[in-house]
Amino acid sequence: MSNCKGKLIIISGPGGVGKNTVVNAYINSHSNCCFSISFTSREQRSTEKEGKEYHFVTKEDFEKKIKDGEFLEYTIFMNNYYGTPKTNIMEKLDDETDAFLILDIKGAMNVKKMYPDAILIFLLPPNLDILKMRLQRREKDLNTQVMNRLKKTSNELKEVAKYNYAIVNDELEKTIVEIEKIMIANDCLCAKNK
Numbered sequence: 223m224s225n226c227k228g229k230l231i232i233i234s235g236p237g238g239v240g241k242n243t244v245v246n247a248y249i250n251s252h253s254n255c256c257f258s259i260s261f262t263s264r265e266q267r268s269t270e271k272e273g274k275e276y277h278f279v280t281k282e283d284f285e286k287k288i289k290d291g292e293f294l295e296y297t298i299f300m301n302n303y304y305g306t307p308k309t310n311i312m313e314k315l316d317d318e319t320d321a322f323l324i325l326d327i328k329g330a331m332n333v334k335k336m337y338p339d340a341i342l343i344f345l346l347p348p349n350l351d352i353l354k355m356r357l358q359r360r361e362k363d364l365n366t367q368v369m370n371r372l373k374k375t376s377n378e379l380k381e382v383a384k385y386n387y388a389i390v391n392d393e394l395e396k397t398i399v400e401i402e403k404i405m406i407a408n409d410c411l412c413a414k415n416k
């Protein structure tokens with residue numbers, strides 16, 4: 223990884239904080255960057271498109287992919303599988319393309335072990351009431367699911383210190399600028415601080 227020319231950026235944060243929106247907006251407004259689309263066995267939301275946020279597969283198909291060694295890493299989050307395909311991340315990085323991964327905390331720590339130069343960014347909600355509102359807006363997120371995700375959020379927030387950077391995702395444009403600054407700061411880091 224240290225010889226790679228592109229950056230590997232890992233984005234984590236509680237459900238509803240806007241990880242996909244932020245990554246998509248960044249990629250659409252910057253050249254030479256890409257998003258690794260994960261596979262999941264979670265039910266597709268009405269707002270999601272196959273191959274945009276995720277590749278949606280059955281639990282059985284996901285387990286077959288695990289057996290076939292198709293994942294760089296995978297996790298079980300709230301009873302659903304999520305996994306990063308091994309495919310061409312390294313090729314993209316070698317090709318001077320920055321690659322974004324959206325991972326839960328466990329996945330982020332695993333990938334950081336494999337790629338120590340990876341930049342870990344945690345997205346925070348402006349406050350928990352706003353997060354609850356965003357979660358409730360998701361058609362498929364039933365009340366119990368919203369409550370479970372909020373419970374998980376308080377545990378996740380304790381892990382922020384493991385990340386290189388934390389950004390409060392209040393306004394999309396501001397968050398994008400913060401990521402741009404992180405990218406510049408990272409270019410200026412002395413190797414020993416990476």
Ligand code: 5GP
Pocket residue numbers: 233234235236237238241260261264295296297299304305306324325326327328329330
């Ligand atoms: P959601 O159901 O809200 O889309 O995602 C649930 C959690 O799974 C989020 O924390 C998200 O970052 C994480 N996640 C999504 N894709 C992957 C993946 O490929 N690997 C890991 N480890 N976590 C993922």
